[in-house]
Amino acid sequence: MNETEEQASCDDDSMGDLTQNGNATKKKKCSISPPWPEAISRGLKETRLQQFLQQMSMSALAETTCSVCNVRTAVNKSKKIPVSKILNAHLLEVSDELKDLIISNQSSTAQNSSDINIHTAEHDQSSSPLNSPYFYCKNRIILYANGLSQQNRVSMCTVCQKRYDSLSKKHIPKFSPANNMWLGDVPTELQGLTIAEEKLISLYRHNSCVIKLHSPFHSTTTAQSALRGNCITFLQNIPNIVNSLPLRLDDLCETLKVIFVGARPPERIQLKKILTVRKKKLYKHYIG
Known part of the structure; x- marks a missing residue:
């Protein structure tokens, strides 16, 4: 080598x-x-499971109604405060025009329903509140009744976080009556209508509408996740609608469709409660 x-x-x-x-x-x-x-590790598994159970508990998922905007919100994302201690409460005052409109509407509603006690406009000018099953009005401040409660004889109101932040920053809450976001009470004639009845008398129509029907016993066969989407409405031409009524069967089928989700279709009696049209009710309140 x-x-x-x-x-x-x-x-x-x-x-x-x-x-x-x-x-x-x-x-x-x-x-x-x-x-x-x-x-x-087992300890981490138990910790995460405990956190999951806490976040999915009834107390964590509980909802309440905001007294300012009438929107459902999570209890843990809202604040419950005395009505007398609302921050910058003057921002919730409505205009005189809206106040008079509310009193007028409530007075007309009271004529059709004996269950509602309405104060006169003169009485409303005092410090006494305007009574209604839907809202509370005092000193030109309107709060929705579903967000009010009594606690140790103190009037309490629930305010969602967004409206509370607006008041804290001295801004008028976006969806409050003070910002002219007022729809008013549902008139007696419009209460308890079925889907088909609403579509017949509505001034606006849906281009498409998805309605979820579920078993009254919350059967697992019909359990579905919530549906959420955008809603667009179009102004109806009332004279043309009147001339076209009653709709032909083919036209009605194109307007209203039913899709079944579950192990079996619902019984006819179940659909009758939802899709029936009571001619006498419509004639009495809208045509007669």
Whole structure:
């Protein structure tokens, strides 16, 4: 073996030693580093399960109604405060025009229903509140009744976080009556209408509408996640609608569709309660 061959042999031995050392180092690192992914400890599992149960409990999912905007909101995302301690309460005062309109509407509603006691406009100008099953009006401040309660003989109101933040920043809440966002009480004639009856008399129509029907016993066969989307309405041409009534069966089928979701379709009596049209009710209140 000449000198060149001896040198090459030494180089090969050196490379072999380096490779072996490298492999040994990798094996050593692999033996030291923990496996991935790491096994979840029992303590962590129990902690996460407890957090899940807490966040899915009835108390965590409970909802309430905001007395300022009449919107349903989570209890844990709202504040309950005395009515007398509402921040910047003057921002909730409605205009005289809206106040007079509310009193006028309530007076006309009282003529059709003996269950509602209405104060006169003169009485309303005093410090006494305007009585209604739907709202509370005092000193030109309107709060929705569903968001009011009594606690130790103190009148309390629930305010959602967004409206509370608006009042804290001295802004008029976006969806409050003070911002002219007032729809008023549902007239007696419009209460208890079915879906089909609403579509017949509505001044606006849906381009498409999805309505979820579920079992009164909350059967698992009909359980579905909530549906949420945008709603767009179009102004109706009333004279044309009157001339086209009653609708032909084919036209009605194009307007109103029913889709069944579940193990079996609902019984006819169930659909009758939802889709029936009471001609006498419509004639009495809207045509007669």
